[in-house]
Amino acid sequence: MSADVLTGLTVFVLALLVGVEVIGRVPATLHTPLMSGANAIHGIVLAGALTVTATATTPWGEVIGFVATAFAAMNVVGGYLVTDRMLAMFRSHRAPGRDVPADRAAP
Amino acid sequence: MTATDTAVHLVQLAGAACFVIGLHRMRSPATARDGNLLSAGAMAVVLLATGVALVVDNRVPVTSWVVGLAGIATGGLVGAYAARTVAMTAMPQLVSVFNAMGGGAAALVAVQDLSSGGSAGGFPAATGGLGVLIGGVTFTGSLVGAGKLQGWVPGRPLVFRGARPVSALLVLGGIAGTGWLVASPGSAVALAGVAVAGLGFGVLLVLPIGGADMPVVISLLNAFTGTAVAMAGFVLGDTALIIAGALVGSSGAILTRLMAAATNRSVPAIVAGGFGTGDAPSGTAGAPGAGQVRRTDVDDAALQLGYAQKVVIVPGYGLAAAQAQHELSELATLLGERGVDVRFAIHPVAGRMPGHMNVLLAEADVPYPQLEDLDEANPRFPATDVALVVGANDVTNPAARRPGNAVSGMPILDVDRARAVIVVKRSLGHGYAGIDNELYTAPNTQMLFGDAKETLSALLAALKALVS
Numbered sequence: 001m002s003a004d005v006l007t008g009l010t011v012f013v014l015a016l017l018v019g020v021e022v023i024g025r026v027p028a029t030l031h032t033p034l035m036s037g038a039n040a041i042h043g044i045v046l047a048g049a050l051t052v053t054a055t056a057t058t059p060w061g062e063v064i065g066f067v068a069t070a071f072a073a074m075n076v077v078g079g080y081l082v083t084d085r086m087l088a089m090f091r092s093h094r095a096p097g098r099d100v101p102a103d104r105a106a107p
Numbered sequence: 108m109t110a111t112d113t114a115v116h117l118v119q120l121a122g123a124a125c126f127v128i129g130l131h132r133m134r135s136p137a138t139a140r141d142g143n144l145l146s147a148g149a150m151a152v153v154l155l156a157t158g159v160a161l162v163v164d165n166r167v168p169v170t171s172w173v174v175g176l177a178g179i180a181t182g183g184l185v186g187a188y189a190a191r192t193v194a195m196t197a198m199p200q201l202v203s204v205f206n207a208m209g210g211g212a213a214a215l216v217a218v219q220d221l222s223s224g225g226s227a228g229g230f231p232a233a234t235g236g237l238g239v240l241i242g243g244v245t246f247t248g249s250l251v252g253a254g255k256l257q258g259w260v261p262g263r264p265l266v267f268r269g270a271r272p273v274s275a276l277l278v279l280g281g282i283a284g285t286g287w288l289v290a291s292p293g294s295a296v297a298l299a300g301v302a303v304a305g306l307g308f309g310v311l312l313v314l315p316i317g318g319a320d321m322p323v324v325i326s327l328l329n330a331f332t333g334t335a336v337a338m339a340g341f342v343l344g345d346t347a348l349i350i351a352g353a354l355v356g357s358s359g360a361i362l363t364r365l366m367a368a369a370t371n372r373s374v375p376a377i378v379a380g381g382f383g384t385g386d387a388p389s390g391t392a393g394a395p396g397a398g399q400v401r402r403t404d405v406d407d408a409a410l411q412l413g414y415a416q417k418v419v420i421v422p423g424y425g426l427a428a429a430q431a432q433h434e435l436s437e438l439a440t441l442l443g444e445r446g447v448d449v450r451f452a453i454h455p456v457a458g459r460m461p462g463h464m465n466v467l468l469a470e471a472d473v474p475y476p477q478l479e480d481l482d483e484a485n486p487r488f489p490a491t492d493v494a495l496v497v498g499a500n501d502v503t504n505p506a507a508r509r510p511g512n513a514v515s516g517m518p519i520l521d522v523d524r525a526r527a528v529i530v531v532k533r534s535l536g537h538g539y540a541g542i543d544n545e546l547y548t549a550p551n552t553q554m555l556f557g558d559a560k561e562t563l564s565a566l567l568a569a570l571k572a573l574v575s
Contacts (some may be wrong), residue, residue: 005230008341008349015350021355025134028455031362031462033223034133035329036202037143037566038358041126042336042350043205045212046179047157048343050217054543056160061219062174068215069178070185071208076154078186079205084245085190086198087143089469090136092476092504094440 037083041075111160118156119347125149136475195470199460200253207249213335214242220342232292236285238326238338245331251313262318277308319539320377323366325460330359362461369455371517403553409569414490425498434563453485454502485521494525498534500538506545513540529551531562534573
């Protein structure tokens with residue numbers, strides 16, 4: 001094993017432990033945004049997709065690069081946006097004037 | 108190491124720190140949104156830095172430029188559109204699809220790197236093979252899972268003869284193919300074999316799993332994707348991918364364990380085949396002193412709720428299926444305005460993914476301090492005047508406290524310990540576990556039969572008329 005591989009393994013194990021420590025404290029209320037937010041984080045694979053696209057030399061490589069880039073971009077953009085949309089709904093107090101939405105207000 | 112390399116590494120380090128801080132801020136709903144924005148901003152900077160470094164250090168051909176930008180534009184637009192328009196009830200499907208995309212991308216990155224002979228040496232080849240295998244599993248597995256949640260694939264466990272030996276063969280084949288890749292990196296046959304094994308196993312893994320176990324499966328596949336991304340990181344020697352993959356892997360693993368514990372089932376048992384396959388003990392739990400079912404009507408229920416001091420509402424998936432979250436939220440507000448202390452007790456598997464019910468109630472404008480989990484809610488029940496159960500079944504069955512039945516040992520909400528219990532339900536039908544719910548025949552329980560949405564609307568009207 002080269003030094004690079006060993007460093008990578010070290011980082012991997014330590015990051016796993018950090019993940020367990022940090023994520024274990026997230027309350028059940030936020031488990032769905034947590035999952036979709038974590039999902040968005042692995043969209044960083046877009047960096048890898050861009051790397052293989054940039055170094056592609058064959059048409060086949062370009063096709064794989066395109067699909068990988070599109071998948072990863074969907075993952076990262078959609079993931080963060082939908083997480084933000086969900087988290088925006090969590091409020092500690094009922095928003096004023098929203099008690100009864102207008103379309104369902106009693107006549 | 109070139110200057111740009113150093114710069115990119117430093118940016119990645121900062122980005123990884125921001126991801127961790129962002130996740131850390133998810134410990135409270137008050138700070139979670141900032142945390143997500145921090146994480147998203149860091150992601151943008153890391154990706155930009157990667158792009159800049161690619162351009163500076165390589166002579167990127169024009170086609171690659173076009174392909175990369177077209178990929179980002181296509182994926183980004185589709186992702187943004189889906190994220191903006193998805194209904195909150197469909198969130199589990201969307202998260203599964205995004206997960207599939209991440210897994211697929213990780214697998215493709217590994218495929219591309221292996222087939223272009225980029226990774227010399229045994230370890231990168233091994234991680235590359237595993238990246239293809241695990242990424243393939245999450246890609247098809249998550250898509251099948253999303254199909255089940257959406258109703259495109261039957262939600263019941265789909266089991267056919269020979270599925271298990273085939274699954275085992277695929278796993279062995281995938282591992283053997285990875286070994287072959289280590290022996291001769293760049294072998295197209297081995298690579299194709301690993302990819303097929305992963306894709307096939309993903310389908311066979313999720314098909315036999317029943318609808319009730321979806322929260323576990325989604326979490327498990329999330330953990331897989333994290334691992335696949337980390338493997339892609341090893342292949343490319345990209346530390347940021349390794350860190351991000353590890354973070355996601357641990358989050359998926361933690362949620363998988365929590366969800367499995369909440370249904371009192373082991374992960375291997377769930378993966379081997381879900382509820383309703385006929386191997387679970389069924390039939391009545393043989394309730395001691397199984398009594399009569401008492402019925403109540405809307406007016407009586409409204410009076411009980413209106414004059415209670417403490418009310419705990421127990422929502423289940425039936426509530427979301429009936430789209431009655433808004434009625435329930437209004438009911439809670441009305442009771443709150445009368446000075447009633449209202450809480451929501453939410454079982455971990457109340458929705459179709461971890462925390463799903465909390466999102467649905469947040470969307471219906473229920474303030475999050477009212478949302479309580481098992482540990483917070485259970486000590487509250489003995490001092491609760493009325494527990495209102497809407498669309499929840501197995502997670503309230505007191506039979507779980509006794510051994511010898513399908514729900515034995517499952518953590519439940521101690522609804523039966525409240526002074527009075529009102530259950531809104533269509534019929535006395537069974538939940539996923541397929542057994543009678545002893546709560547329905549308990550002496551302090553009254554059944555309010557009817558559709559959740561209609562019944563809650565009627566309850567609201569009655570409350571306004573009777574006690575306002």
